[in-house]
Amino acid sequence: MGIKGMELKPCPFCGGEAEEYSTTGSLLSHMTYWTIRCKTCGGHGEITTHPKSATEAWNRRYEPPNEPLTLEELREMVNEPIWIVFDGSDHPKGASHWYLFHGYLSGTYVVTGFIDTWKLKRSAYGKTWLAFRRRPEEEK
Ligand SMILES: [Zn+2]
Structure with missing residues (x-):
């Protein structure tokens, strides 16, 4: 207490x-x-x-442990940096890095990286992409 x-x-x-x-x-x-x-x-x-x-x-x-964000947690991270991991099917694996999360818009999560703004499908979350609070490789 x-x-x-x-x-x-x-x-x-x-x-x-x-x-x-x-x-x-x-x-x-x-x-x-x-x-x-x-x-x-x-x-x-x-x-x-x-x-x-x-x-x-x-x-x-x-x-907190660096578990993948749930979609509910992700929606609360507007204008915050998130680390996105791609499995290589929709986006190259090499595109796994920091993004700024902008918000949820008609079935997609809008994120901006160094160059591009992408709309990531909600239905693909956990399949082709996953978001974290911190870079997963930094874990001990
Ligand atoms: Zn203790």
């Missing part, structure tokens, strides 16, 4: 549930220090003097 209204992301090290932790009155100071720590592995984030900044720092470290 984090501070009111702020969701705590899972632990970036092990995926475990995290909690707010504070300590007051160390040998050096009477201030209260805050951090977010993992209930499972004990890993913790930045130590700050305010719970809100501890939560924000913790949440920045978390990266």
Whole structure:
């Protein structure tokens, strides 16, 4: 549980549930220090003097798994970069790279690459093309 209204992301090290932790009155100071720590592995984030900044720092470290985007997730990424992988049938495999997603228009997803704007068929999603939040090869 984090501070009111702020969701705590899972632990970036092990995926475990995290909690707010504070300590007051160390040998050096009477201030209260805050951090977010993992209930499972004990890993913790930045130590700050305010719970809100501890939560924000913790949440920045978390990266969701790079699963292919669902079509619903994709539709929410208007004007954001997406990595598209092509299987080579509609577009060459070598065209797999970053695109800017513009929006959904009558059965197609409109994306712009370095040169071209393409309309990718909704019905072909998962067959000839797939979209990711990050470049899949960057995964450890
Ligand atoms: Zn953990």
